[in-house]
Structure formats: C-alpha cells, structure tokens
Amino acid sequence: MSSVASVINSTTGTTLIRIDGLVKQYTRDTQVLTVLDNLSLTVDEGDFVALMGPSGSGKTTLLNLIAGIDRPTSGTILVGDQQVSSMSEAALAKWRSANVGFIFQLYNLVPVLTAFENVELPLLLTNLNRARRRKQAELALSVVGLADRMDHYPRQLSGGQEQRVAIARAIATDPKLLVADEPTGDLDSKNGEEILVLMERLNSEFKKTIVMVTHDPKAASRAHRLVHLDKGVLKEDVHAEKGKAVGMAAAISASST
Amino acid sequence: MKYLPFVFKNLFRKKTRSLLTLGSILLPLFVICVMGTLLKTLSRDPSEGRGMYRLVVRHKVSLTNFIPEAYRERIFQLGGIQEMSIWCWFGGKYVDYSAKNQFARFGVEPEKFLKVFDEARFIEGTAPDWISDRAGAIVGDALAKKYGWKVGQKITLTGDIYPITLDLTIRGIYTAENASALFFNWTYVEEALPRVKGRIGTFYVKAKSAADVERLPKQIDALFENADPPTKTETEKDFQNGFVSMLGNVKFMLTGICTAIVFVILLIAANTMAMAARERVTEIAVLRTLGYQKSTILGMILGESLLLALFGGVAGLAFFVLTFPGFKAWLMNTPMAGFAAGIKLFPSVLAAGFGVAVFVGLVAGVVPAIRSARRSITDGLRQVG
Amino acid sequence: MLGIPLKYNIRNLFVRKVTTGLTVLGIGLVVAVFLCVMALGEGLTRVFTASGSENNVLVLRQNSQSELQSGVSRDQVPLILTLPGVAPDADGKPLASAELVVVLNLEKREGGSSNVTIRGIGEKGMKLRPGLTLVQGRWFTPGKSEVVVSRGISSRFKDCSMGETIHFGAYRWTVVGIFDAGGTAPDSEIWTDVEGMITDFKRGGYSSVLARTGGRAARDQFQAGLAGDARLALEGKVERKYYDDQTSTAAPIKFLGFFVGIVMAIGACFGAMNTMYAAVAARTREIATLRALGFSRLSVLISFVFESLCLALLGGLLGCALGWLAVKLALSGVTGTTNFATFSEVVFAFRLTPALLMTGIVFSLVMGFFGGLFPASRAAFTKITNALRQVG
C-alpha cells in the first residue's frame, strides 16, 4: 500500500488522543480488508470532534479503537498518558471503566434494569459504596434531566429518554473522554436535537472531550472540529467556527451520496 | 455480591422459560430423590448403627428349608445370648394375592420376640394382651394405617406353605424403624399342624455385646457344620442385604437411571443457559464496553446458571419432602409396596439431590459463560437485536 | 386452506443447531431410560408368559402358590397317573414326571449369593418340555449325582460351568451338560435325577407332578378328576397358567419404568416447550409475515406443532437408538432377580421388542405434541401489526 499517510494534527491545547500510523485490517479467509490505512490523528483535551464519512468507511472501527474495545493491526493510540494499543485486556477494561464513556446508536440499555440501575452498572466496577454509587448515579441522571424517571424501565421511556439514560451511564464514572457512535441516528429530529444540546453542554460545561460519529450534518455542526473518513483514510479536517462547519458538513454529505 | 441483583433480574428475564426450566429440573430431581431413597432403603443397616446385635440363624441350603427347634438349646449354650425367638415366614394370603395385599407375616414367640425386637414400642394395645392371646397378632403402624386396622379387629390369613387358615385378632400396634410386618404366635400353627412342630424357619438371636456378634455366627455354624441340617448365621444387616442381592443388580439399575436423569437435567439447563446467553450477546458486549472484566461476565453467567439450578433443585427437594408422606402412602398401593414400606426421608439423599443441582448449575453454565466472555466486544456490538 | 410448507420447519430446526441438539438429546435420554427399564420388565415377563405348555398340567397341593410350597407324597403319584386324561407316551406309560424342587443358596460370580432352583425330574421330564436343547455336554445319568445346568445359571453362578462340581454342605454334583430353554423358566434352573435328589435331601416325597394331557377336553377331565378326589387334597394347574400367575414378579419393574418415564417425560416436555417458545419468539416477524401473506392461524398452529413433533421424533429415534445400543452392548448378557413367588433366581435377558420401540416413539411424539401446543398457539395468536413492528 502506498497511499499517502494522512496526518492531521490539532493546533491548540493539550493533546488527549494521539493516534499514529494506525492500521486496522480484517482477514476473511485469505482476503485482507484494510479498513483503516496508516491513519494519524490528534484530539485535544476538551475538544468536540465529529467524525463523518460514508457507511462502511471505518468510523465505528476507529471509534472502537479509541475507546479501547478493539485492537489495531499496527500503529499506536495514546489516550492521556495510556498507550491504549498495548494494554492487556484486563487493564484495558479497568481503564475504560474510569476513562471512557461510550454512547451507542441503539442506546443499548439493559431492559431488565431500571434507569437508575442502568446508570449504576459502571459504578459497580468502582470501589464506591452503595450510598456513594446512588449519589453519583442520581447526579448523572439529573445532568441529563431524568432524575424523576430513575425507577422507570427502558421500555417505559421514549427513545430520546433512553438515549439520555445511556448518556448518564456514560458519564457516571466521570470519564474525560466520551465517544458516541451515531447517537442521534435512531431518533427523530426533535429528540436528536435534545441529545445534541446535551452533548454540547457536556463538552462546554463538564469539559468532556467528545468524539462523535454522525451522518447528520446538523449534528456535525455542533462539533468544533469535523473529520472526514473515506476508504480508510482521513480526508479532511476542518477547524471551524460553528457556522462554517455546517456549510462544510453539508457539502461533504452532499458529495458522498 | 453487588452484581447479585442484576443476576437475579437476568434469571427471571423470560418468565415462561425460567418457570419451565424450573419445572424440568424439579421433576427429574424428584425422581432422583425417589430412586436415591429406594437405593438407600435397600442398602441400609436395619440396626442404624445403634447396635441391636441381632443375628439370624437359618438352614444352610436356603430359607425355604427348615431347621430343628431343638438347635435352640445348643445355641444358647454358646453364651453371650440375651434372648432368641423363633421367626417363621408364614406367607399365605390376606384377602387375595394382589400386590396391594402383600406384607410380611411372621410367626414368633411373643414374649421372647419382644426381648429380641426390643426397639418396638406399642402405640396401641399392650404386650400382655398379645402374649396372653394364642390367636393374637401385632401389626406395624404403617400397615395399620394402610388397612385402617384397629386393636380388636379380626383378620384372616389363608396359608399356602402351611395348610391352615389363621383367624387372628389384632392385640397391638407397634412402631419401629420399619413397622410394616405382622407378627403372631407361632404356637397357633404348631398346635393346628402337629407335623410342623419342631421344624422352624429361622431363629432371631439377640447377642449381648458387639464381641458376641463377632464370635457367634462362626461358632453357631461350626457347631452344626456336620449336623443335619447345617446352618448359616448372619447379622440381621447381612441377612437383609442378602435379599437385596437376590433382587439382582438393583443398585446398578437405580444408579444408571439416576445418572441418565442427571444428564437430562443438565441438557435442559444447558439449553436454557445457551438461549439466555445468545439473546444477550449485545448486552454483554455493552457491559464489557463499560469496563466489565471477562471474568466478571463469566461469573455472572455461571452464577445465573447456578441460581437457576438451585431454585429448581431446592423446589424439587421441597416438593419431595412435602409430598413424601402422601407419596409413600400411594406407593404402598402400587406394585412397589414391598419396597415402599421401609422408605423414609434420608438427609443424605436430600444432600445428594442438592449436590446434583449444584453440579448441574455449574456444568450447564460453563460453555455459555466461556463463550460469552470470549466473544470480542466489537463482534458482540455488531450483532443485531 | 393454505398449508405452510413443512420444509420451512425442518430447515428451522437445523438452523438452531445447539438448541435443537440439546433438546433432542434430552428427549432421547428420557426415551432411552424408559426403554431400558421396560426392556428389563419385558424380558422378565417373557420368562413367565412363554413358559409352560397349554397341555401340561402341574399337580400341586391345594392352595400352594408354587411348587416350593407344595408337596405330593410317593403314594399319591400312582393315584394321580391313573386319573383319566393323562396322555400315554409311546411306551404306553403315562407321559408324566414327578418332580422335586429345592432352592440352593449359591454364590454368584459377581459376588453375593442367590437362591437357585434345583429340580429333580423323572424319566419323562425332558419329553414334557420339548423346547429344551442341550448346548454342551450330555444329559445326566440317574443315580450318579450329575446335573445339567441352564446356560443362564451357568454364566451367573460360581462352580456351575461344564465339568465343575457344585458343592453344597455334604452334597456334590458334577455339571455334565449345559442346556438352553429359549428364555423360559427352566433357564433359571439346575436339573438332576429326582430319585437321587430325594435321597440327597432326605425328602419323603415329591413337590409336584407334571403330566401331559391329550388336548383340551382331556385336560379338563384330568383337572376335574383331581379336584373331585378330596382325599388327595391336590389341584391341577395348567402349566402355562402356573407361570403366567408369576408374572407379577415383573410388576415392580414395569411400574418403576412407567413412573420414571412419565415424570421424566413431563420434565423433558417442559424442555421442548422452552425450545419451541424460543423458536416462536425468534420468528415473530416471520410468522406475522406469513399471516400477512394470507396463511391462517390454524396453519401457523399446525406448522409449529409439526415442528415440535419433528423435534421430538428426532429425540424418539435417538432414544430408540440409544436404548437399542445400551441393550445390545451394555446390557446384552443375562441378568437375574428373585422371583418371590418361588423365592429363587429368575434368569432373563433385556428384551427390546419392536412394540417397545414403537411405544418409545409414541412416547416422544406425545412429549412433542404437548411441548409444541402452547408455543404454537402463542405463534398463531400474535397480532400481525405488533409483530411486524418488532425488531429482530
């Protein structure tokens, strides 16, 4: 492979994520599929990055690698001072519980647990006692505005509410980094909007660094930075004022369909 | 332990399935308890380790041959004997030959018998009543309950080995470890059939000490080695085990059935756990994304499997314990009556049943637990549903 | 009415390999256990139902349940043999044998001991039992303390092989032949000369007399003759019926078989239900689609019951195969138990008859039917609109 390495660096602030020469390949039988090809990227602490790209371009794969639930074929991923790409599986699990919050497109709440219990799940992994866990979970739920729905089961909540519970679960252990894979992909625009407002607030008010995969230009416009992934390569990187990002995002999505 | 509430909620996620699985553990476990109880009853020591020091003396050829009553004096002279009584199998028929009317009937010498069989307690009637009535009989409380017999009631036994019809009056109801026989005064038969006099089936001998129990069988059999007929003397336990051994390989059969049943439960529980784990692939991937360790996932699924089996198992044991009296009464009216008379609740059988539940719980969960823990997070997340 | 193609169900069974496999195995084991226990009962029953002849009459003391309890004195024998109805042999003598039956407590090869019937027969004894064949050695010579042993006893008891000597107290008998009675009662016996035996055991008479009668009318006449002579106090039982009456020996085993079989079947039925509920749940959308396409509730119901029946049938077939293998390989030899009517060993072999195998299949289908009925009705009554919206 002789494609040009795509090196995209942030310009300001302290770096939270540093990705170098990242390659991810899947081998199916004898065929090798290169999903991410020698990719490099840095993300500053406190940044809000939108990751766009056509379906199958490797966005989820990249996000999984950053969150430490997948392993690169080669290259390094540094998050904070941790070399995520070389940690043992057990250490990685421990690291994730304290440092990364993951938000899924389909919320992925546990249906047999109440909103509160769902948010408590990651807290069970900490040393906190019952009372502290309760406090922390309540806090997270009140941040997403669902303190009054604590004892409801997922099926008693709307899609938007479910996603907010999922976000509360992601921030319960107060991680620095949030990764979201199309968090509004399954929601109508009103609910999606609410989720985006919440994400923005988490970024501005709670200083969470967010990497968000999205298809939606409107969603992308909330981000400070837009990264476009196509055919395994980071193609564009737009540092932008909000308004400009919207325009760019619209253009990109138009060109990719 | 903080994961326990979560495990519980998972356990009853699909109520129909959990209930059906509980049912399909409960019933086979009930059967295992029944088999285990039969097995235990067949192989237990009738003295229950309480040192009853009883020996049985019989004709060496077989039980169906008789020995002279005159042997009594010579046996007594060996010393160390508390008391001994004639103990003759009467056979015959009560009402008819059907299975539900089968029970043991023995002719004995009441006064001596009560000293040999000294753990028997009268719960109705008295010893003197019986001793003084030549045509009197005593019956075990299990029998009395089954047939609704009362003291003073008359019952008729038609002989087959002995051509005589006995008209007996119940003079007492006794209770003991296995109170399911009828005893009557052997004199009744001897007086009616003079040719029988002096020829008896067995002697029950109560020895004075454990040392005497050791010594006497050899000495008694040596005494009559060259006599006609020779004797065979065994402890009561060996004598009864002899009957079990005559039944053939019952132990093998019952153990075989139990083993197969354990496998059946295992398969059903494993199926449930496999279905449960398969439905939760995404969820488990989410948990691992949240930072749950593989080992925690493994423990949670194994724990769920164990709880499932324990619920079913404990329910099965409870069902067995609660229905036992009724079940026993029912069995007494089936062809199993002969085996059912002596059954009771054995703690060891219940413990074994519990052990089976634990075993099933752990083994049924192993494969789904390992598979769930091993599946990569990204694969789990990609699974739709 | 449109039927849903059955292929659809069969394919679905194979798609869910693990669940199908575990359920089939579970049902199979239950069927196999049931079959093994019933084969045991069947083998034991056969000993009694196939034994004895309709034309032979066994003369016993009145009220005796077995030969062991009976007694016929020497002077009664000529009286019996002159009663009308007894068939003559070619030599003109009555075709009858006065016999003595005693049980001996012999040691088993596997350890423990059991009572074995030793039967002394008269010179016509063999002729009265034409089903017997000598498989080794020769018949005994009267007066020589020789015995012939059935193959079943020979294989299960010590000192009972060809050429060996059975010791018992002061008694000694040399085994000079091994016979086979095709799974009937003599297969549990040792035979010798009756007169020698009477001497050995110091008996005053015989246990019974077995007599051949010339057909039904003669048989009735002979029996009536016996009953009519009050001095004799004897009765004549048709030999076939005498053995039939002992069939109750097999009753506890058959009872146990049904008890275990039925309770376990309910358990396995629950297991099958689980599998079928899961199958229905996994295909809710499919079912709704079929319904939307115009298939009736009934055809959905039938389709799923059919699927369950297939599942159970696989289990039933597996169970039959397992049962057959177990009986052929592990349980192929003869075994024994005590017939408490005669207090002695009955030797028999497990018998897995085609009828039993059919029972096993029917048994599995019943499990399948009940296991499938409720899940199938759940499938049939799902609301199309709800189901179509459901994900996965």
Ligand SMILES: Nc1ncnc2c1ncn2[C@@H]1O[C@H](COP(=O)(O)OP(=O)(O)O)[C@@H](O)[C@H]1O
């Ligand atoms: N485990 C896997 N095995 C093989 N191919 C995979 C695997 N995971 C993802 N892929 C492939 O990698 C590519 C990128 O997938 P993904 O990261 O999910 O894309 P996106 O999220 O951008 O839609 C796709 O072509 C997908 O088929």
Ligand SMILES: [Mg+2]
């Ligand atoms: Mg994706």
